[in-house]
Amino acid sequence: MTARKSWRRVDGVLLLDKPTGMTSNAALQAARRLYSAAKAGHTGTLDPLASGLLPLCFGEATKFSTDLLAADKSYECEIVFGISTDTGDADGRILTRSPVGFSAADLELALEGFRGPIRQVPPMYSALKRAGRPLHELARQGIEVERAPREVCIHELRLDDFSPGRCSLLVRCSKGTYVRSLAMDLGVALGCGAHLGALRRVAVGSLQIDDAVSLDVLATLAEERRQGCLLPADALLQSLPRVLLDEAGGERFLHGNRVAVGATAGRCRVYSGSRLLGLGEVDADGSLQPRRVLGGLDK
The missing domain is CATH 2.30.130.10 (PUA domain)
Structure with a gap:
């Protein structure tokens, strides 16, 4: 018979480097078990497709978990051109294939149209709800509903690498921005279709991925060193x-x-x-x- 887990009070903020393929809640629960934390929460979900910075809150810090929802986010992403998918990312079903014939200069010109305030239609494969149901549940049933465009702001959109068929971008954006929608819209602007090949979140507000720790590393640490990975609750309030x-x-x-x-x-x-x-x-x-x-x- 397995011994019952003994939960205890833990207060603080953990900057977790979430792996690709894991939901935010699964990452939260894994970290919570490592700390035996009685109370835990995250500061907004990160797609299973994405890796990177996921701030987690324990104990009294959970009172501030919603305060990062409005913070700007920064991402490193790879966009694949010439292939559009139903989900807008690499996990989706391929809808179209088109030749890719634009140059880096053409791409830079297209990117200019996405800097600053833009209007963006949220993707069907998202956690937004309609009549209490997440849109991604409807999308998996083949149901598409109308989504009103929302104004977001792309503060920085930097081309880091370009090769035929794909590019790497740094995106610093306001809350509510969907990078997969950005990828799809960029593909439309270039006339070839596109999808999000990879996504990594590198900053949330003033919090940086360089200060984050992975679940694998946490699992190897002695309890004292693991406790040392926690930031004080006001780490979420530095702005x-x-x-x-x-x-x-x-x-x-x-x-x-x-x-x-x-x-x-x-x-x-x-x-x-x-x-x-x-x-x-x-x-x-x-x-x-x-x-x-x-x-x-x-x-």
């Missing part, structure tokens, strides 16, 4: 300004009360000494309102 309260102000904040701070209006991370108290928002009159409050967590 927000820091507001420091005295002891009395900190107590008021922790009990859900407003505190006069005179800081610039907007969302902020709140501390008393070195202790992270939570997430707040400063009103136009300089009054700090608690939004998410932590308990018993030191920075």
Whole structure:
């Protein structure tokens, strides 16, 4: 008979380098078991096709897991030209094959049309829902529904490599951007069709893939070194300004009360000494309102 898993409180953020072929939830659960963490969550899914940066939250850090959803993301991707698929990626069924005859200069010219604010139709093979059902479930049943185009922003679109039939790009984009849609639309613009051959996420906000660790490496570490891979909960909040309260102000904040701070209006991370108290928002009159409050967590 297998012994029951003993879960414990673990607080912090793990920057995981997710492997290709694994769902974000499967990666989360694997990491959770390695830490025996009682509470865990991720900061937004990364497609099974994709590898790369998947920030995971444990314990009190899960209160901030949604704060990275609005962050810009950066990807390295390979686009294959001349072949379109029903999923827009390499796992899909081939729909068309077309000759490829454009140059690197033609590609650079086409890329210019995708930089900055653009309107993008979400792919059917996505986690977006219609009447409570994910679009990818409908797509697998051969059902296609109309999707309204959405405005996204491609902050950076850099051509890193080009060879006949394929290219490598660095894409830095706003939330809600689908790189597979970018690949398909680029294929249409070049008149040959295209699909996403490979995708790797290399940054989420200020968090970088160079600081991430793989599940395989985590599994080999002793417990102390594994704990050392965790970042503090405020690693997810570094883009927000820091507001420091005295002891009395900190107590008021922790009990859900407003505190006069005179800081610039907007969302902020709140501390008393070195202790992270939570997430707040400063009103136009300089009054700090608690939004998410932590308990018993030191920075």
